[in-house]
Amino acid sequence: MMKNNGKQLHILFFPFMAQGHTIPMLDIANLFASRGHRATIVTTPLNEPSIRRSVEKFNDRVSSEIATRVINFPTLEEAGLPEGCENMDFITSRNLCDELVPNFFRATTLLRPQLESLMEECKPDCLVADSFFPWSTAAAAEKFGIPRLIFNGMGFFAMSVLASLSASEKVCSDGEEFLVQGIPDRIFLTRRQLPEAEREEDEFLVGLFGEMKESESKSFGVIFNCFYELEPTYADYYRNQLGRRAWHIGPVSLGSSNRGSKNRGNDDQECLKWLDTKDPDSVIYICFGSMVNFGAAQLKEIAEGLESSGQHFIWVVRKNPGDPNEDWLPEGFEERTAGRGLIIRGWAPQVRILEHEAIGGFLTHCGWNSTLEAVSAGVPLVAWPVQAEQFLNEKLVTEVAKIGASVGVKEGAVYGGIVGREQIEKAVRRVMVGEEGEEMRRRVKELAAMAAQAVEEGGSSYSDFDDLIGEIQSESC
Numbered sequence: 498m499m500k501n502n503g504k505q506l507h508i509l510f511f512p513f514m515a516q517g518h519t520i521p522m523l524d525i526a527n528l529f530a531s532r533g534h535r536a537t538i539v540t541t542p543l544n545e546p547s548i549r550r551s552v553e554k555f556n557d558r559v560s561s562e563i564a565t566r567v568i569n570f571p572t573l574e575e576a577g578l579p580e581g582c583e584n585m586d587f588i589t590s591r592n593l594c595d596e597l598v599p600n601f602f603r604a605t606t607l608l609r610p611q612l613e614s615l616m617e618e619c620k621p622d623c624l625v626a627d628s629f630f631p632w633s634t635a636a637a638a639e640k641f642g643i644p645r646l647i648f649n650g651m652g653f654f655a656m657s658v659l660a661s662l663s664a665s666e667k668v669c670s671d672g673e674e675f676l677v678q679g680i681p682d683r684i685f686l687t688r689r690q691l692p693e694a695e696r697e698e699d700e701f702l703v704g705l706f707g708e709m710k711e712s713e714s715k716s717f718g719v720i721f722n723c724f725y726e727l728e729p730t731y732a733d734y735y736r737n738q739l740g741r742r743a744w745h746i747g748p749v750s751l752g753s754s755n756r757g758s759k760n761r762g763n764d765d766q767e768c769l770k771w772l773d774t775k776d777p778d779s780v781i782y783i784c785f786g787s788m789v790n791f792g793a794a795q796l797k798e799i800a801e802g803l804e805s806s807g808q809h810f811i812w813v814v815r816k817n818p819g820d821p822n823e824d825w826l827p828e829g830f831e832e833r834t835a836g837r838g839l840i841i842r843g844w845a846p847q848v849r850i851l852e853h854e855a856i857g858g859f860l861t862h863c864g865w866n867s868t869l870e871a872v873s874a875g876v877p878l879v880a881w882p883v884q885a886e887q888f889l890n891e892k893l894v895t896e897v898a899k900i901g902a903s904v905g906v907k908e909g910a911v912y913g914g915i916v917g918r919e920q921i922e923k924a925v926r927r928v929m930v931g932e933e934g935e936e937m938r939r940r941v942k943e944l945a946a947m948a949a950q951a952v953e954e955g956g957s958s959y960s961d962f963d964d965l966i967g968e969i970q971s972e973s974c
């Protein structure tokens with residue numbers, strides 16, 4: 498429902514070029530447009546077609562049109578990036594990280610003059626930029642005198658932990674657990690579970706994340722894709738104890754007209770039809786987001802673990818392209834699990850799958866979007882974090898909200914360990930079978946109801962979004 502008290506705003510959105518960042522930012526743009534404000538998405542040529550497709554779907558439904566504007570990505574000569582590298586998913590899915598990630602981030606800084614001339618031309622009231630573009634603070638706030646909001650795709654729990662890590666904690670020996678000081682609960686982590694930049698192993702990432710923190714402290718505030726009821730003590734801690742400006746406006750996938758819907762009408766997607774044939778809460782969905790891929794040895798362990806768990810499953814497989822071993826399924830696996838399991842090679846309609854009543858669990862890498870999508874759909878999680886802030890999300894899920902079981906991964910994937918079939922089977926069964934799983938399911942369904950309420954008029958996220966709009970409006974008077 499459109500609601501637009503006061504001045505119509507024009508917001509410029511500058512999403513980071515990776516699915517996990519672009520998807521929620523498009524949903525945020527859609528949210529502004531659904532309240533009658535103008536939204537323009539800034540993107541680059543290779544990323545534009547997929548963004549335009551999403552925006553076209555939004556525009557059928559929102560009251561104020563969302564536009565896209567294309568700026569050119571630096572050429573090979575300027576940026577040292579081969580063709581196709583306009584997107585971080587492209588780089589990670591081909592395991593080109595070590596060589597190309599620094600070049601990619603440097604390339605984005607070369608976009609600054611084009612972003613500035615676009616701002617000169619559009620005269621937006623506010624810039625919403627991904628935290629991976631720390632340089633855009635200068636472009637927005639200082640030069641044009643407009644507020645700049647940061648979107649970093651994390652929740653309050655993860656942000657609070659990261660803000661509370663002290664230097665002494667970071668130098669702990671690799672495998673030894675330390676207690677995160679200052680935060681509301683007793684949370685233990687090891688250094689090898691921290692995001693890459695916090696481990697201080699890579700000079701480039703340390704520098705980048707330093708700039709990001711600095712830029713965030715100079716911004717107007719942070720937009721959170723989350724809802725208060727999921728992590729209330731951490732939302733309060735982040736704002737009141739750490740003194741940061743923040744607005745929680747999610748789960749944005751619930752407000753989005755483009756995502757999951759329980760009334761999906763004549764949906765012809767095979768996997769959804771397959772789910773229609775299954776009992777409620779009887780299928781586990783397995784997906785590791787848009788970037789993580791595993792080698793043949795790990796995939797084989799997952800297959801064995803799933804088979805011996807005895808559960809129905811939908812498994813989204815993205816194999817490491819650098820692994821020459823093509824032979825990743827145990828012999829006869831597909832025959833033995835026929836009718837019981839479905840493998841998707843490629844992109845799955847995740848939100849729709851999660852919202853299907855047959856789904857009873859989600860084995861996930863704990864990316865923040867996936868975590869929140871599971872919570873919104875009332876699906877308990879099996880947590881298998883891999884990198885970035887995913888170990889922190891695992892702690893929220895398993896120890897704070899108690900809506901999932903851990904597979905028991907001890908360290909980030911960069912250290913190369915393989916998770917065994919028994920570990921996988923055990924964690925899957927904890928969630929899918931028995932009383933402990935039922936209790937998690939009951940709790941997550943309660944949270945799902947709260948999430949749905951949060952985005953309704955009068956709900957916590959709806960009200961915080963109202964406040965945010967009001968603050969931008971008063972800045973733009």
Ligand code: UDP
Pocket residue numbers: 516517518520784785786787788789813843844845846847848863864865866867868870
């Ligand atoms: N996603 C999807 N289909 C897939 C894989 C991922 O729709 O096959 C979506 C998923 O719903 C989520 C996003 O991609 O919105 C992944 O974001 P997340 O933060 O979970 O992980 P990332 O990809 O950033 O590691």
